[in-house]
Structures are given as C-alpha cells and as structure tokens.
Amino acid sequence: xxxxxxxxxxxxxxxxxxxxxxxxxxxxxxxxxxxxxxxxxxxxxxxxxxxxxxxxxxxxxxxxxxxxxxxxxxxxxxxxxxxxxxxxxxxxxxxxxxxxxxxxxxxxxxxxxxxxxxxxxxxxxxxxxxxxxxxxxxxxxxxxxxxxxxxxxxxxxxxxxxxxxxxxxxxxxxxxxxxxxxxxxxxxxxxxxxxxxxxxxxxxxxxxxxxxxxxxxxxxxxxxxxxxxxxxxxxxxxxxxxxxxxxxxxxxxxxxxxxxxxxxxxxxxxxxxxxxxxxxxxxxxxxxxxxxxxxxxxxxxxxxxxxxxxxxxxxxxxxxxxxxxxxxxxxxxxxxxxxxxxxxxxxxxxxxxxxxxxxxxxxxxxxxxx
Numbered sequence: 001x002x003x004x005x006x007x008x009x010x011x012x013x014x015x016x017x018x019x020x021x022x023x024x025x026x027x028x029x030x031x032x033x034x035x036x037x038x039x040x041x042x043x044x045x046x047x048x049x050x051x052x053x054x055x056x057x058x059x060x061x062x063x064x065x066x067x068x069x070x071x072x073x074x075x076x077x078x079x080x081x082x083x084x085x086x087x088x089x090x091x092x093x094x095x096x097x098x099x100x101x102x103x104x105x106x107x108x109x110x111x112x113x114x115x116x117x118x119x120x121x122x123x124x125x126x127x128x129x130x131x132x133x134x135x136x137x138x139x140x141x142x143x144x145x146x147x148x149x150x151x152x153x154x155x156x157x158x159x160x161x162x163x164x165x166x167x168x169x170x171x172x173x174x175x176x177x178x179x180x181x182x183x184x185x186x187x188x189x190x191x192x193x194x195x196x197x198x199x200x201x202x203x204x205x206x207x208x209x210x211x212x213x214x215x216x217x218x219x220x221x222x223x224x225x226x227x228x229x230x231x232x233x234x235x236x237x238x239x240x241x242x243x244x245x246x247x248x249x250x251x252x253x254x255x256x257x258x259x260x261x262x263x264x265x266x267x268x269x270x271x272x273x274x275x276x277x278x279x280x281x282x283x284x285x286x287x288x289x290x291x292x293x294x295x296x297x298x299x300x301x302x303x304x305x306x307x308x309x310x311x312x313x314x315x316x317x318x319x320x321x322x323x324x325x326x327x328x329x330x331x332x333x334x335x336x337x338x339x340x341x342x343x344x345x346x347x348x349x350x351x352x353x354x355x356x357x358x359x360x361x362x363x364x365x366x367x368x369x370x
Contacts, residue, residue: 002180003178003179003180004181005176005177005178005179006143006147006176006177006178006179007034007143007176008146008168008172008173008174008176008177009032009034009035009038009173010034010035011143011147012035012102012147012150012166012168013034013035013042014147014181015146015147015150015182016039016074016150016154017039017042017043017046017048018151018181018182018184018185019072019150019151019153019154019182019185020154020184020185020187021043021072021073021100021154022049022066022071022072023048023051023063023066023073023074024043024049024050024073024074024075025049025050025052025058025062025063025066025073025075026039026059026075026076026077027052027053027054027056027058027059027077028052029056029077029078029080029081030106030170031078031106031114031116031170031173032077032173035076035102035104035173036052036076040052056081056084056085057085057087057088059075059077059085060075060085060088060101061088061091062075063099064088064092064095064099066099067092067098067099068097068195068207069191069195069196069197070191070192070194070196071191072098072100072154072158072188073099073100074101074102075099075102076101076102076103077101077102077103077104078103078104078105078114078170079103079105079106079107079108079112079117079119079123080110080111082103082120082123082124083123085101085128086123086130087129088129089101089135089163090128090129090130090131090133091129091209092163093131093162093163094131094209094220096161096207096227097161097207098154098157098158098160098161098162099157099164100150100153100154100157100164100165101135101164101165101166102150102165102166102168103120103124103165103166103167104169104170104172105117105118105119106169106170106332107119107330107331112332114170115170115332115333116169116170116172116255116305117169117170117305117330117331117332118167118169118253118256118304118305118306118309119305119306119307119309119330120167121282121304121309121310124165124167125137125282125285125313132221132225133224133228134228134231134283134284135162135163135164135165135283136153136156136157136160136162136163136165136231136235136281136283136284137164137167137281137282138152138165138166138167138237138281138282139166139167139168139253139254139257139280139281139282140166140167140168140172140280141172141253141255141257141258141278142172142177142258143175143176143177144177144178144180146166146168147179147181148182149166150166151182156235160227160230160231161194162227162231167254167282168254169254169305171334172254232284235281235284236281236284236285236286236287236288236289237279237280237286238277238280238281238286238289239257239276239277239278239280240275240276240277240289240293241261241264241276241277241278242268242276243275243276243293244275245273245275246273246275246293246296246297247297247298247299247348248267248272248273248274248298248299248300248301248344248347249276249277249293249294249297249299249300250264250274250275250300250301250303251276251277251278251279251290251300251303251310251314252276252278252302252303252304253278253280253282253304253310254305255305256303256304256305256335257276257278257279257303259303259334259335259336259337259340260278260303260337260340261276262337263337263338263339263340263341263344264276266337266338267345270345272344274344275293275297277289277290277293279310282310285313287317290314290317291317294318294322297322298322298347298351299322299324299325299347300314300322300324300325301324301325301326301327301340301343301344301347302314302325302326302327303326303327303328303340304326304327304328305329305330305333305334306330307330308326311324323347325343325347327343
C-alpha cells in the first residue's frame with residue numbers, strides 16, 4: 001500500500017474512521033483541533049455521528065452515553081480539556097464500557113501554553129479520575145505508530161470493556177510524516193450483548209457505576225481489579241533499541257523517546273555504549289522488560305518533557321540497583337539530542353574517573369532540569 005504525507009492530528013482522525021468509529025464528540029482546543037475539524041467533515045460523509053459539544057465535560061458524557069449503547073465512541077482533547085473530563089472518565093471506568101480518548105498534550109499546569117509537553121503522565125496513568133482503576137495508555141512516537149495504535153485501541157477497548165487513551169503531544173499532532181494507512185474495516189452491525197439498545201425482546205440490561213451497598217461496590221471493584229491484572233499481564237509493550245550490549249540505558253517515551261534514539265546513535269558513534277528503552281504502553285508499564293535490562297547496565301538516564309513523572313515508575317523498578325539520572329524540559333520545551341548525549345557523556349566520564357556512577361552503583365542522581 002502506498003505511503004501518503006499526513007499531519008499527525010488528521011492521521012489519527014482518519015485512522016479512527018477506518019477502524020470503525022461510530023461517533024465522535026469533541027470540543028476545540030489547540031494543539032488537537034485539526035482532529036476535530038477533520039472529523040467534522042469526514043464523519044457526516046460516512047453517515048456517522050459527529051457533534052461539537054459545548055464543552056469538554058459535555059463531550060466526554062456524550063461519549064459515555066454512546067459507549068453504553070455499544071457504539072465505537074471517542075473524543076480528543078488537550079491537557080486542560082482532559083482535566084475537565086476526569087469525572088466522566090471515572091464514570092466510564094466504573095461502568096466498564098469501552099471508549100477511546102486522544103490526548104495531544106500541551107504545556108501546563110493551568111492553561112499553560114500550546115507547546116508540546118508530557119506533563120499529563122500522572123493524569124493519564126494514575127487513574128484519570130477518582131476510584132481504583134487504570135485506563136490503558138498508549139504513547140506513540142511517530143505518526144505511523146499513532147495510526148497503528150488507534151486501530152489497536154478500539155480492539156483493546158472492546159476486548160476488555162475499558163477506557164483506552166492515546167497519549168500524544170503537540171509535536172506529534174502537528175508534524176507531517178509519510179504514513180501507510182490501514183484498509184478500512186467492515187462495519188460492525190451487531191452490538192455487544194451488554195449494550196443498551198432499547199430492545200424489549202430480552203431481559204433488561206443495566207449499565208451503571210452506582211452501587212449503594214458497600215459489599216456490592218467492593219465486589220465490583222474486585223472484579224475490576226481482576227481485569228486490570230489481566231491487562232497488566234498481557235498488554236505491556238515497548239521498543240528496545242541497541243540494548244543488547246548497552247552499558248547506559250536511556251528511558252523515554254513518545255516524542256522524547258524519538259529524540260533519544262538520535263542521541264543514542266550519536267553516543268554510539270562517540271564510543272559510548274548506549275541503548276534506548278521506550279515504553280509504548282505507559283499503563284500497563286512494561287516493568288518486566290525494563291527490570292531485565294537493569295541487570296545488564298551501569299546506569300539509567302530518564303528523559304521526559306516534564307519535571308520527572310515517569311521517573312517515579314523507573315525508580316520503582318530499578319530499586320537502587322544502578323544510578324538513575326533525570327533530564328527534563330518543561331513548559332513545552334523539547335529536549336535536544338545533544339543535551340541527552342551530553343548527559344550520557346557525563347555518566348560515562350564519571351565512571352571512567354572511578355567515582356559516582358562507577359563506584360557508587362546505588363547512588364541516584366537528579367541532573368538539573370534544563
């Protein structure tokens with residue numbers, strides 16, 4: 001199939017259309033508005049539902065309603081818009097209905113700016129609302145990967161009856177890259193056997209997150225935890241790049257991971273045996289794969305476009321076995337390959353000098369946030 005040049009936001013929208021999305025509800029916010037605009041044209045062309053809601057709060061509750069009816073429903077927004085959706089996402093998780101959310105992150109907190117950031121990591125991976133739950137969170141590093149993950153997200157949402165979030169950022173949403181679009185899926189006419197379809201020819205169906213009895217709510221939560229454990233066991237995904245003989249491991253996701261790959265190549269050219277571990281699933285985090293790599297490296301450099309949010313997950317896995325340094329850029333500033341290369345060079349130099357990284361393997365060091 002031929003490759004075509006696509007803008008990230010529009011590629012995400014077209015991929016969702018081809019994956020069979022039935023209904024899209026959204027509200028414009030930079031830097032994801034092109035996704036909504038594309039859906040405004042494309043969905044009516046196909047006789048599907050598009051509605052620009054009056055707010056992000058309204059949009060996510062419309063997604064909730066469509067999802068209860070067994071529709072392939074989705075929305076998209078950017079950081080402060082996702083913040084407004086938190087209550088609705090908690091209802092969706094509690095009701096165990098499938099839906100897909102795209103978050104094209106921008107700088108924060110508050111309104112921040114419209115530049116790319118990764119500061120939504122906690123917001124997405126720690127529950128996306130009150131209660132004991134996690135959404136599946138997938139973080140693409142290229143437009144092609146974003147397209148592929150949109151296809152996967154609908155499959156995961158319906159397989160597990162859960163919320164799936166695509167974690168992009170302003171750079172991914174605005175860049176243009178060659179993409180091979182997957183073929184459109186055949187329409188799925190039959191609704192799931194739990195969906196609310198208004199039929200009177202069967203026993204009543206109930207979709208709810210309300211359990212007034214404490215024991216009943218605990219039972220629902222235990223059932224949800226069993227599902228989350230199954231997701232954690234089966235859906236961890238990552239990319240390992242030149243890690244076979246790596247002494248220094250860079251851990252980064254999304255756009256930061258893409259940039260780190262260039263830094264790893266530069267470090268290799270300079271004689272530093274670096275490798276990249278790029279989580280694709282931010283939840284469930286690829287713990288086992290990273291844990292295995294930690295046994296073979298001298299140190300870890302975590303690179304993020306925030307103040308160190310994934311860093312907490314890395315520390316939980318490393319548990320002091322090797323030093324961990326952090327490089328973060330904030331407020332929409334993107335880390336450069338030479339900055340990452342400089343940190344790797346610093347780590348290797350300390351080891352050669354017989355101190356720090358070399359002799360104090362349990363020391364953890366946070367570099368300055370540039």
